[in-house]
Structure formats: C-alpha cells, structure tokens
Amino acid sequence: MGYPFSSVRYGHSKITFLLLILLLSCLLFTTPVDSSALRPKSDHDCSALNHFHDYKSKCSYLKSIDPCASQGFIDYLSFLYCNFDGFPVLGQSLLFLWLLVLFYVLGHTASEYFCSSLESLSKLLNLSPTVAGVTLLSLGNGAPDLFASLVSFMGESKGTYDVGLNTVVGGSSFVTCVVVGIISVSLHRRRVRIERSAFIRDVCFFCAAIGSLALILVYGKINLWGALGFCSLYAVYVVFVYLSWRFGGESGEFDVESVHKRGSSLGEPILEQRDDLDDDVVVVVDDDGRCYWKLVVWVITLPLYLPRRLTIPVVSEDRWSKPTAVASVTFAPVLLSFLWNWKRNPTSLETEIVYLTGCSVGIVLGFVAGATTKKSNPPKKWLLPWLVGGFVMSMTWSYISAQELVALLTSLGYIFGVSPSILGLTVLAWGNSIGDLITNVTMALHDGDEGAQVAVSGCYAGPIFNTLFALGVSLVGCAWEIYPSSIVIKTDPRVLESLGFLVIGLVWSFLVLFSNRMRLGAVMGIGLLVIYLASLSIRIVQTVGDSH
Numbered sequence: 059m060g061y062p063f064s065s066v067r068y069g070h071s072k073i074t075f076l077l078l079i080l081l082l083s084c085l086l087f088t089t090p091v092d093s094s095a096l097r098p099k100s101d102h103d104c105s106a107l108n109h110f111h112d113y114k115s116k117c118s119y120l121k122s123i124d125p126c127a128s129q130g131f132i133d134y135l136s137f138l139y140c141n142f143d144g145f146p147v148l149g150q151s152l153l154f155l156w157l158l159v160l161f162y163v164l165g166h167t168a169s170e171y172f173c174s175s176l177e178s179l180s181k182l183l184n185l186s187p188t189v190a191g192v193t194l195l196s197l198g199n200g201a202p203d204l205f206a207s208l209v210s211f212m213g214e215s216k217g218t219y220d221v222g223l224n225t226v227v228g229g230s231s232f233v234t235c236v237v238v239g240i241i242s243v244s245l246h247r248r249r250v251r252i253e254r255s256a257f258i259r260d261v262c263f264f265c266a267a268i269g270s271l272a273l274i275l276v277y278g279k280i281n282l283w284g285a286l287g288f289c290s291l292y293a294v295y296v297v298f299v300y301l302s303w304r305f306g307g308e309s310g311e312f313d314v315e316s317v318h319k320r321g322s323s324l325g326e327p328i329l330e331q332r333d334d335l336d337d338d339v340v341v342v343v344d345d346d347g348r349c350y351w352k353l354v355v356w357v358i359t360l361p362l363y364l365p366r367r368l369t370i371p372v373v374s375e376d377r378w379s380k381p382t383a384v385a386s387v388t389f390a391p392v393l394l395s396f397l398w399n400w401k402r403n404p405t406s407l408e409t410e411i412v413y414l415t416g417c418s419v420g421i422v423l424g425f426v427a428g429a430t431t432k433k434s435n436p437p438k439k440w441l442l443p444w445l446v447g448g449f450v451m452s453m454t455w456s457y458i459s460a461q462e463l464v465a466l467l468t469s470l471g472y473i474f475g476v477s478p479s480i481l482g483l484t485v486l487a488w489g490n491s492i493g494d495l496i497t498n499v500t501m502a503l504h505d506g507d508e509g510a511q512v513a514v515s516g517c518y519a520g521p522i523f524n525t526l527f528a529l530g531v532s533l534v535g536c537a538w539e540i541y542p543s544s545i546v547i548k549t550d551p552r553v554l555e556s557l558g559f560l561v562i563g564l565v566w567s568f569l570v571l572f573s574n575r576m577r578l579g580a581v582m583g584i585g586l587l588v589i590y591l592a593s594l595s596i597r598i599v600q601t602v603g604d605s606h
Contacts, residue, residue, distance in 0.1 A: 107135075107472055113143040126472055130465030131400075135472060150473070157466055161489040163362055164202050164459035171370050171452035178374065178445050202490035203229050204528040205453075205460035206482075211532035220550065221464055221482035226529055227556045228487030230521035234264075235563045235590035237495050238517045241502045241510065242583030249577045250502075250510045257571065259302065260518035261564050263295045267525040272557050274533075274547065281544040282537040289530025295522060369393050370451040373436040373444045380433045388424035390451050391416040397454070480601045483556070484594070494520060510578070552600060559593035 107126075110116045117140040120126075125133050134153060142149030207222035270288055274280050280288070371386045372378070395416025399409050431437050437444060467486055471478035494517070502513040536545045563586055570582040 108475065113139045113146065117143075126469065130462040132462065132465070134466055134469035138469075138473065153466065153470065153473075157463075157470075157485075159362065160459055160463045160466065163366075164205070164456060164463060165490075165492075167366060167452060167455045167459060168202055171366065171372070171448065172456060174372065174374055175445055175449040175452055178441075179449065182441060182445060202456070202460070203524045204531070205456045206464060206486060206490065207524075207528045207532045208457065208535070209460045209464045211529075211536055220479040220553075221467065221486070222532065223529070223550075223553060224479045224482035224556075225486045225490065226524045227553060227560065228483035229491045229524060231556065231560050231563070231590055231593060232487055232491045233494050233517050233521055234560065234567075235586040237491070237498055238514060238567065239583040239586035239590070240495070240499055241513060241517070242578040242586070243580050244499065244503060244583075245510060245578045246580040246583070248507075248510075249579070250507050252514055252571060252576045252578065253511055254576050255302065256511070256515055257518075257568075257576070259298065260515060260522065261568055263291075263298070264518055264522050264525070265561065265564060267291060267522055268557050268561055271525060271529065272554060275549055275554060275557075278549050279544040279546045280533060280537065282534065282541045284544075285530065285533035285537045289527060289534055292523060292526035292530065295526070366455050370455065371444050371448045373441065373448065375436060378436040380428075380431050383431060383436075384424050384427045386451075387427045387447065388420040390447065391420040391423065393451075394454070397458075477601055479550075479552075480597065483597060514578075552597060556593060556597065559589060563589045 106119065107116055110119060117136065120133075120136050120139060126135055138146075138149045138153065203226055206225050209222070211222050270291065274284070274288065367382060368385045369390045371383060371390070373383070392413075395412045398416075399412050430440070463486065467481045468478045470476070471481055498513040498516055502510040533545070566585050566589060567582060570579070570585065571577070574582070
C-alpha cells in the first residue's frame with residue numbers, strides 16, 4: 059500500500075508517551091496496598107452497625123473503630139449518625155444529593171477538562187483519527203470508570219476492589235446491551251448496515267478480554283507480569299485497529315474532536331469564565347423585575363466550578379483567560395502538596411517541607427506563566443507543558459471525585475444494608491455510563507450511517523478499554539507494590555455470572571447481525587435489553603436473598 063512501517067512505529071511511540079504519563083499520574087495518587095492480599099473488607103467491625111438501633115449508639119460505636127469507608131475526605135457514616143439523630147430523612151437526603159453532585163463533578167471534569175486536554179494532545183502529536191478514536195476517545199469516555207477502578211483497587215480501603223470490578227462489568231453490560239439495544243431499536247427502520255470487519259474485530263477482542271478477566275478471577279491471584287500482560291492486551295488492540303485502518307482500507311476517518319464536542323455539549327458547564335458577569339448570567343425577570351434565577355444557579359454552583367478552574371490549566375482558544383491560567387499553574391502545585399500530605403501522613407517537618415516546596419514551585423510557575431503569556435490568546439510555544447499540566451490536574455480532580463464517590467457508595471451500602479458491589483454494578487455503573495448512552499444514541503440518530511457506525515464501534519471500544527486498561531492499570535499498581543508476591547483476588551461466582559451474561563449478549567449481537575446481513579434491527583435491540591434485564595434481575599434477587 060506504500061505506507062512505511064516506520065510511520066506506524068512513530069505513531070505508536072506517541073501513544074506510548076501518553077499512556078506513560080497516564081500510568082505515572084495514576085500511581086502518584088495511590089497508596090501502597092497491604093501485601094497480604096486484595097480481599098473484601100472484613101465485616102467484623104462495620105457490620106456490627108446493624109446491631110444498634112439508634113443513631114447515638116451507632117455514632118458512639120463509629121468513634122471507637124477505624125472508618126468503614128476511608129477512601130474519601132469525609133466520613134459519611136459519622137456525618138449521618140452523629141449529626142442527624144432527630145432528622146434521619148434529612149441526613150439521608152443530603153447524602154443522596156451529594157451523590158448526584160459527585161456524579162456531576164466526575165462527569166463534567168472528564169468531559170470539559172480531561173477530554174479537552176486529550177483533544178489538544180491529539181492535535182499536537184498529530185495522531186491519526188483511528189488511533190485517537192480507540193485511545194483518546196475511549197480514554198475520555200472511560201475516565202469515570204478508570205478512576206473508580208483505581209480508587210477501589212488502590213485506595214486506602216483495600217476491601218472495596220469488588221466495587222471497581224462490578225462497576226466495570228456493570229458498565230460494560232449496560233453499554234453493550236442497553237446502549238446498543240436502544241440504538242438498534244431506534245434505527246430499525248433505516249436498516250443501517252454495520253461494517254463487518256470492524257464488528258468482528260471488536261467482538262473478538264472483547265471476548266478475549268472477558269475470557270482473560272474470567273481466568274484471573276477463577277485462578278484467584280495474579281502477579282506483576284500477569285497484570286502487565288493483561289493490560290498490554292489493549293496495546294495489541296490499538297495496534298491491530300491502526301494496522302487494519304492503515305493497510306486494510308478500513309474506514310476510520312471520523313472527526314474525534316466533533317465526537318468529544320458532542321459529548322461535552324451534553325454536560326455543558328453551568329458556568330463559563332467570562333470577563334463580565336452580565337454576559338454569563340441570563341436574567342429571568344418576573345412581573346416585579348427582581349427574579350434572577352440564573353444568578354442563583356451561578357452562586358450555588360460556584361463552589362463546584364471555581365476550585366477546578368483555578369487549579370486546572372486550560373489553553374484552548376475559546377476558554378483562554380490569562381489571569382485564570384496564571385492562577386491555575388500557581389495553585390496546582392499547592393493542591394498536589396496538600397494531597398501528598400493527606401495520603402502519606404508525613405511528620406510535621408515533612409509536612410512543612412512539602413507545603414513549602416509546593417508553594418515555591420507554584421510561585422515560580424506563576425511568574426513564568428505571567429511573563430510568557432499574552433492576554434489575547436493562549437501560548438503557541440512550549441504548549442506541551444501546559445497540556446501535560448492540564449492532563450495531570452484534570453486526572454487529579456477526577457481521582458478526588460471518584461474517591462468520594464466510592465466512599466459514599468460504600469457508606470450507603472452500610473446504611474441501607476446493601477452490598478457495595480451491587481451499588482457498583484448498578485448505581486455507579488449507570489452514572490458513569492449515562493454519558494455514553496446520550497452521546498452514542500444522539501450520534502447514531504443525527505449523524506447518518508457513519509455516525510451509527512462510530513456509535514456502535516464506541517459501544518465496544520469503550521468497554522474493551524475499561525476491561526483491559528482500567529482494570530489492568532489497577533492490577534499493575536497493586537502488583538507493583540507487593541512484587542514479587544502475587545495479589546489474591548477472592549473468586550466471586552456472581553461476577554462470573556455477570557461476565558457470562560455479557561458474553562451471551564455479544565453472541566446474540568453476533569448471530570442476529572450476521573443473519574440480518576449486518577443490519578441493525580429491533581430483534582437485536584429487544585434481545586439485548588431482555589438479556590440485560592435478566593442479568594440484573596438475577597443479581598438483585600440474589601442480593602435480596604443474602605440480606606435476609
């Protein structure tokens with residue numbers, strides 16, 4: 059075909075650079091795992107909460123033991139039982155409201171900051187659309203699952219790995235069954251034809267990923283080299299996709315930036331950085347001319363928006379602000395030093411040294427940024443450090459949000475007597491996948507046959523990324539800390555059942571599409587929805603049976 063293999067190697071060296079940054083950043087904010095194993099958290103302490111019937115006794119008991127969910131900054135069980143003795147409904151309502159806020163912050167940070175950094179890095183490194191699609195697009199869409207998995211496996215509470223595992227499995231089932239099913243039912247009149255080679259490739263690699271994960275769970279342990287091999291399967295997938303596009307003539311020229319923009323527009327930031335408050339606020343006037351609804355929303359959401367805007371460097375043309383950019387590079391090292399001290403629990407002298415270093419680095423970077431940037435437009439030279447900084451800080455905020463989300467879900471499991479794993483399979487998986495549902499369905503309905511092809515391919519590329527890379531990086535990080543020992547993972551038959559239903563859904567899609575000449579139809583979509591509901595119903599019935 060006339061394409062030199064040196065260009066292939068060069069393209070993938072850029073991907074290796076990005077993945078290396080991602081891996082190092084993920085490991086930066088994690089704490090070492092206990093060398094004993096990855097086993098579910100012992101319930102001999104926290105399960106005793108069920109033996110107390112009033113909030114005061116539960117509060118006293120919680121003060122005498124270690125936190126039951128220690129991933130986040132807030133002890134949610136103590137917050138509820140020690141502050142809302144007379145108003146339990148109010149306390150529970152606040153926790154559910156905070157759950158929605160955390161879902162918003164995690165999804166918005168991924169779409170508005172993380173994806174923006176990925177798009178800019180893709181342009182700077184001149185990545186082909188296909189390679190960017192199966193790496194950066196999957197990374198952007200799968201960021202919530204990635205960080206939830208990292209927190210569950212490598213956070214301070216080592217017994218919550220089943221939350222991350224069930225989240226990835228539940229998200230994969232939701233996307234490949236529910237999202238693909240809705241797309242198939244919605245497009246059954248248009249009789250859209252899916253590309254045969256791309257579908258076979260994605261389904262085969264996904265089945266290989268599921269089979270590899272099942273082997274790990276059945277075997278019950280894995281060492282560092284096994285974890286690296288599991289994670290490297292995603293690199294094999296990326297190389298295969300690139301070669302099939304480059305040399306096999308497979309279509310793949312879709313605009314990754316437009317896909318990201320469509321996804322980001324669904325979670326458009328409530329606040330935009332403007333020079334004038336009047337431009338930012340849409341005023342709704344009542345008969346008296348005194349009702350400013352958008353101003354109220356602006357004030358309420360400001361605490362969610364401002365901390366991220368002042369610590370994540372943004373160098374895009376439409377959002378450039380020199381004062382904000384200078385502030386972000388100044389405060390970002392301070393935030394990192396705070397997280398370092400919080401995670402590592404150093405002595406008082408070490409704490410002072412870390413804070414002094416963070417403040418000094420931030421001041422120096424702020425002066426450099428102020429002297430080398432213009433007010434009118436973002437910098438053109440030395441753009442890579444800005445993009446890497448935005449990439450790392452967006453990851454930092456995503457990780458913080460995921461920590462709180464996993465901690466809150468674990469706490470809700472103790473409060474309502476529900477297994478945290480079922481919450482990961484349902485609530486966390488649905489919350490992380492709702493963006494895929496809206497984005498992919500919208501793309502399939504409004505972007506023609508090419509949009510439908512990209513949407514369906516994304517429904518498989520995303521779960522492949524979450525299964526191989528998100529779980530793979532988590533396993534690599536855990537195995538690295540206890541090398542040369544192996545990490546032990548307790549075999550959960552119910553996770554294997556969920557994987558079995560996931561394979562059934564893939565086989566059903568494969569058989570129906572081939573019998574229908576690769577055309578999407580209502581039969582395929584309804585079958586996928588039935589498979590997902592059957593899997594979910596069985597899991598819920600099993601969980602209810604355990605509670606009784």
